[in-house]
Amino acid sequence: MRSVAGELPVAFRYTPGVGNTAFLEALRDRAVLLGSRCEHCDVTVVPARIFCERCFAELEANVECGPAGTLVSWTVARVDVDGANLASPATFGLVRLDGADSVFLHRLVGIDQPETGMRVEARFRDDRQGSILDLEGFGPAVA
Amino acid sequence: MSRRVAVVGAGMTRFVRRAQETGKELSWIAARAALDSAGIGLDRVDAVCNGTAPDAFDGVHRKGDYLADGSGGFGKPYIRTYVGGGTGVFAPIQGWYTVASGMADVVLVVAEEKMSSCQPHPQGAFLTIFDNLIERPLGPNLLWIFALEMQRYMHAYGLDKRDIAAVAVKNKRNAADHPAALLGQSDISVDDVLASETLAWPVQRLDVSPISDGAAALVLASEDVAGSLTDLPVWIQGVGWNLDTTYWTNRDLVYPEYVENAARMAYEMAGVREPRKQIHIAEPYDPFDYKELHHLEGLMLFDRGKAPEAARDGVTARDGDLPCCPSGGLLGVGNPIAAAGLMKIAELFWQLRGEAGARQVPGTPERGVAQAWGDLMQVGTVMVMGSDGGPATTAANAHTPPREPRATPLDDPSFRSATGAIEEPLDAAYRWDTGRAMGRFLETLAEGRIAATTCSSCGRTLVPPRQFCERCFRPTDGWVDVAPLGKVETFSICHVSWDMRPLDVPQLPAVIRLDEASSGGFLHLLGEVDPDDVEIGMAVEAVWRPDSDREGSILDIAYFRPRDAATRVGDARG
Secondary structure: OOEEEEEOOOEEEEOOHHHHHHHHHHHHHHOOEEEEEEOOOOEEEOOOOOEOOOOOOEOOOOEEEOOEEEEEEEEEEEEOOOOOEEEEEEEEEEEEEOOOOOOEEEEEOOOOOOOOOOEEEEEEOOOOOOOHHHEEEEEEOOO | OOOOEEEEEEEEOOOEOOEOOOHHHHHHHHHHHHHHHHOOOHHHOOEEEEEOOOHHHHOOOOHHHHOOOOOOOOOOOEEEEOEOEOHHHHHHHHHHHHHHOOOOOEEEEEEEEEHHHEEOOOHHHHHHHOOOOOOHHHOOOHHHHHHHHHHHHHHHHOOOHHHHHHHHHHHHHHHOOOOOOOOOOOOOOHHHHHHOOEEEEOEEHHHEOOEOEEEEEEEEEEHHHHHHHOOOOEEEEEEEEEEOOOOHHHOOOOOOHHHHHHHHHHHHHHOOOOHHHHOOEEEOOOOEHHHHHHHHHHOOOOOOOOHHHHHHOOOOOOOOOOOEOOOOHHHHOOEOHHHHHHHHHHHHHHHHHOOOHHHOOOOOOOEEEEEEEEOOOOEEEEEEEEOOOOOOOOOOOOOOOOOOOOOOEOOHHHHHHOOOOEEEEOOOEEEEEOOHHHHHHHHHHHOOOEEEEEEOOOOEEEOOOOOEEOOOOEEOOEEEEEOOEEEEEEEOEEEEOOOOOEEEEEEOEEEEEEOOOOOOEEEEEEOOEOHHHOOOOOEEEEEEOOHHHOOOOHHHEEEEEEOOHHHEOOOOOO
16 A cells, blocks of 8 residues: 545535625626725725725725726636646636726636737626626626 | 733634634734724734634635735735644734844734634544544544543543533633623533533533634734833733644643643743742633643643642632633633634733723732643643733723624524525545555554564654654664554543534544553554443454455554453444
8 A cells, every 4th residue: 555545525615704795796686896995095996895904994895896997917728627628718817897906807708819908898697696607707898 | 132022902703603704804803803902003013923723624725825914914024823723822922922023013913713614514624634544544533532632631530520521611601701702601500511412422512612713813012112002011921832742642641741841931931930829810722621621730730630620619710719711711702713712812911901891800810821732732832921010900991802792693594595605615635645654554554463663762662653753853773563462541432423423333442552562552443342341451452354355554453352352242333
């Protein structure tokens, strides 16, 4: 015997927390991307948070960001987490939503040739459940 | 010469079974409360020390980084400390040396744990602390370690379980006065504890602290800064920590020598020569009721084996001669691992300032000790704290501790219906190499032999065998076979699986001390014996699986059975 196999037999329950709950409910019910603004630091973050990490002020979920934004960076994934080839490549982008200072990670959809700095816009699904996947991703900006 | 360091603020969340808040949010609630109590903002904080125990509880890899924003670490020197259950007292030790060294004037210390994330039971994450080669194949349960230690402790001194249960009663009653407590109960009795479900004898349900979510925080300041912030600084007078062998079955299970070593280090720094006179209040680590007693003896506050009668006689009650866990401890306030340890430091801060409200101990306590315990159940972390001249209970202090600590409990149905709640398995499997010493040990088991290594420097014969002697720190000298004969050092009768499901047939885990090994015992199961007939000291022998079934595994020994044939019964384990 050279080695033994084993596992860590656990599953995790993640509560979304207070900030993310406000974000996900706004996404589900109103198809908006809700952030939080810290007046003291002049910073808006999305998704919403209950505190400012810079000054520790208590924050509200009080700013609607996007739905359009600017592509800050992107990548094309061709393999999955185990290194196997994906059936079709998936494109992911970091988007700075209009009105937000933080960037937001999601899929890029319907964009054949992403370019840093291009304008993109959130594509919401019709059947929304209160999940980050209620957002299909970001496509080319309409306007 | 290091600088004096004061605690100038403390805060905590409520401790709850499952919090709606994320770990980041819990951390911020506690940290903000601590800063508010010190009367300062995050801008005054020079560095942040975070303490949090296994990543696998929250289900977040690199939990220290993840918690940095809620801990106030943005743009600051930030470090996470982790020594298992000892973390809650080690994080403020880290904060202490950050200030004492002159690297920072104000340090925020934040400890967090969100154990409710880990399903079906946080013990699943603990299974890998057992040796993957020679313990985990036995199907261990974390409770085994505690049950085996508790049984050995009780046996060594002939202790009455009622006296041990008195600790659970005291702490749950004390916690009834703590606004953050999860399991405060003012009317609980020793009979309630003894009537609770037996998990792994002698451990019963109410001997154990609960799985919890929560966070706690402290603000530390250098002497110069402390004077400008408060008239009631509480000084960190001494710190200590110490580790026993990582082979837990080789340890002295009766007396926590590593706690004594840590306490001696802290007492010496604090100038405490007679702890029983100079320590007025104690917050020993109490994840299990017997552990409070074990630790009080290691802290040299009671003679060995005498802490249980002190608990029985009320000596450790809030109004006793030496109040112990006036907070309510882990048994009463709750046990979000790292946060629970830091809660003890916060309690000393409040007690020594006269701010503990309904929990305030009588008199004028001037010095206290807090202690936590963890890693593979072999680290002791100790902090001695003191005020200058006792609590100024009449002093006007605007920054009283939070009376309504936050955190929103979320029961299972509420979790399932919550927007965005997610449950997913950890999709990871492992393959552990046997290594050289253990590889050879397993190969000899397949041949029906037990192999040991020897160290000519200390003269020990080591089982489990290792390539190097951890005491002498030199290579071991050679291999010898030891007879498959030993004695039961301690045992348990375990009625539950690791995820707390009842077992049809109880398991009989035992630490077996092999007659020809000098390193201590090793873990296996007993068979062919009625659980009621097992005794500590009983002579046992290995029962090997048939040659053809052996595969180089610890399970090549099926179990150990009594050497006395008259004590044997048919193997009930099938």
